[in-house]
Amino acid sequence: MRLGLIAAAFIVAPLPVCAQTTATASSQDVVISGVMRDSDRGSYRELPFDVPAGVTRLTIDVQGADHKDGTYLVLGVYDPTRERGWGGAIKPHIVIAETFASTSYLPGPLPAGRWRLSVAVASIRPGAVSPYTVTVHFDRGAAAQAVTTTALKTGPGWYRGDFHTHTGQSDALCRSEPSRNPVPCPVYFTLKAARDHQLDFVTVTDHNVRSQVAELANLAPFFDSLLVIPGREMTTQYGHFNLLGITDFVEYRLGAVGAPNINAMFDGARGTGAIISINHPEIPTNENCLGCGWSAPDTDYTRVGAIEVANGGIAADHGGAFDDGAGSGTAWWEKLLDRGYHLTGIGGSDNHDAIDGRAGSSPVGAQSPVGTPTTVVYASELSQAGILAGVRSGRVFIDLEGAHPGRVLDLTASAGARASAVMGGTLRRRPGQAIRGTVRVAGAAGDVVDLIVDGRHIPEGRRQYIVGSYARITFAIPAREKVQWLRADVRTPEGRRVLIGNPIYVVR
Missing domain, CATH: 2.60.120.380 (Jelly Rolls)
Known part of the structure; x- marks a missing residue:
């Protein structure tokens, strides 16, 4: 002893x-x-x-x-x-x-x-x-609000993670051993899956509850290379939204004292420093998913920090494909960008069985693995404060396959000799100035850069193929063209989206 x-x-x-x-x-x-x-x-x-x-x-x-x-x-x-x-x-x-x-x-x-x-x-x-x-x-x-207050890694870099996972503390189920009965899935397996996927961080966002936080705190020292971020999926009849980086209570009963409307709920969370991210906004609401699509009246999007534009659960329901339709949040997000909102696009697996998510095997049906998609955040360090600040900065991209740790997508732009911005930032453009930009891509040889300006895709003939393991693709937007925002995706030659980039916002 x-x-x-x-x-x-x-x-x-x-x-x-x-x-x-x-x-x-x-x-x-x-x-x-x-x-x-x-x-x-x-x-x-x-x-x-x-x-x-x-x-x-x-x-x-x-x-x-x-x-x-x-x-x-x-x-x-x-x-x-x-x-x-x-x-x-x-x-x-x-x-x-x-x-x-x-x-x-x-x-x-x-x-x-x-x-x-x-x-x-x-x-x-x-x-x-x-x-x-x-x-x-x-x-x-x-x-x-953090269960781990020290940085796991110091210094700036691209950090890979999953912003949307569930455990048995809410509705995640997996099969018991050895009887194979459906049981609430232990928190341990979500963290193990994140580590096995070579993620740098994972956010556990069980529905409305805080009971998972104690387990996260006790498990975090064991998974000492994985930043564990506490979160919550606030689940209402008008939509679901994640709180990223929170342990405090926030009223989840829309209409209760302190939460008369969705904006009051947002305010209850913002005081803790958490980021508000609207989840799977375009999927239908029905008896299988209460309030899953976003329909909250009078939503003040200035209170929102991020939009989940790629959801693994939706992809799993469609054979694992993150296509442009079938509940993709990209078009919904871009409409808000057109209205002038600055909202960071992120992704999440929405995993509910971290052990075995195969159709016919998992008690909750087909699941996207933890880390698919992977959200990649440029942060000053691997800490909760660093990752959340990185999301707020908007220098973020989504790796839809989540299987290539070396992939990078970054965007810079300039107008004139003095104005410049990186992905997530704001570019000040004077009348008569053209915009010149560079898309930097790593780990996507043979794929195609897809430049999007105010929702308009550059015509097919002007798309540029990525040659080699690292490429710099340059572009220019003439002075006569009006631009409110621009961003870049990466697609396969067949058109399947691989990486989703965040915008640079343009103001005069």
Whole structure:
């Protein structure tokens, strides 16, 4: 047995906080420092601290006394009314939030008032003097919405992920082992499928619930190369929309207090920093899919951040094909672009069986695998904040096949000598200026660049084939042509869409 896991055997009567222990406030943090000596062996110390009102996540880090000199500390946490957990010496980093907590600790509301850390000295060598520091960090609002707060990768780059998946915490089903009965599908298999698909991130968006967040938080350290983003699919009779990057409650009952209309629901989510993405807007609503098409009256699209223009569930219903019809969200999205809205196009698998999505085998029928399609985001780093900022910037493309990690689609444009923009950005164009642009493509040799200007496709004769593993395709739009937005897709020579790019917006 590990010493850190049996420390309770050494705990004796409490001692007062020693003189070396101090508490200071810095950027709303509490820092408690002190020294453990061999005379403290088998004792514990009560370290009080005050939690301000409105805190929604506590992070506790223990530094020092890190086993190198044989000192093992065990940390218990108490709020003003109850015990919140007790962790062995192998757990120096603790998170407690309303919807999730580190293993060994209880999630739930964080009441304001006097909290206590109970630090047990499980072991210390004779004559040892072991300094320690405990830092308690308080988070509120948008800062408290992530289950993983550190970047998994630093530095800018293209990061691949899936923005729409489901688990057994809502309506995902898979077959049990070995009986093959339909059962709620464990969260683990969605994350495993994302990792096996070589994704950098995955968003779990179960319908209306938050119960999946605790599991995501506990599984995230195991899948340590995969950024796990909590989300939710808000499911109403007038349409479905995802909240990307959220753990807080948002009223999902349209017409209830706090959600008299869809825009009020949007506002409830925007305060958390989440991105609102309208899902599968053009598929029909019927008894098989309540409110699946978007029909919410008086929708204010300035509150919306993204549109799901490629949905894997729709493709699975049509033999796996992401065509231009059959519920594709592209035309619906482009109509909003024509109206002047700046909305990032993204994709999601909408997977409901991460183990076996084959027709005739899965209890929920044919499924698009996790990561098909893959949304590729240019972000400053692989963190929740980085990915969401990347989506907001619009430098995003969709890999419909999701099977080629090296694929890239990017777009730049300029007007005159000083004005330029990248995909997702805004290009300022003066009267009389032509637009010159470049489409950069990797991993699509033999395919065709399809340039779209205000919904109009460049005529067939002007399309350019991609030669080699990396290509730069240039184009020019004459000064006489009016342009509100332009973007690029990649298609096979037969016309099947492979990559979907986001627009550059043009203003005067």
